[in-house]
Amino acid sequence: MTDLTSNSTFLIAGIVFITIAVIGQSKLAFIEINPGFFGRFLALIIGISSLLYALGLLNFSAVNLDLLRTFLTEQIKQSISSINELLQGL
Incomplete structure (x- = not known):
């Protein structure tokens, strides 16, 4: 349950x-958002x-991580x- 909550967040x-x-x-209700370029x-x-x-939280479960490893x-x-074979040939 906490995994789904953090994923949604x-x-x-x-x-x-x-x-x-x-x-x-933009202006949202009474809040004006003006972040500028850096913002x-x-x-x-x-x-x-x-x-x-x-x-990443959706795609990487414990089973997938084990398969990936x-x-x-x-x-x-x-x-x-x-x-090693390539270096032995030189």
Whole structure:
């Protein structure tokens, strides 16, 4: 349950920050948002990182991480052996 709540939080924060970065100067009810260039750039960076983090929480469960670790270990072993063969040929 907490995983879903934190995922939703980062998703909503990412959407809000991306909206601030894209719209720029606007007036929401009684709040005026005028971030300027640096504020819009910072909102864009925070928004993209929040959305990527929320996406990462969805895609990487414990099983997927174990499969990824196994796959990367096998790829590293294969690349090390091929590099050794290449160096032996020189």
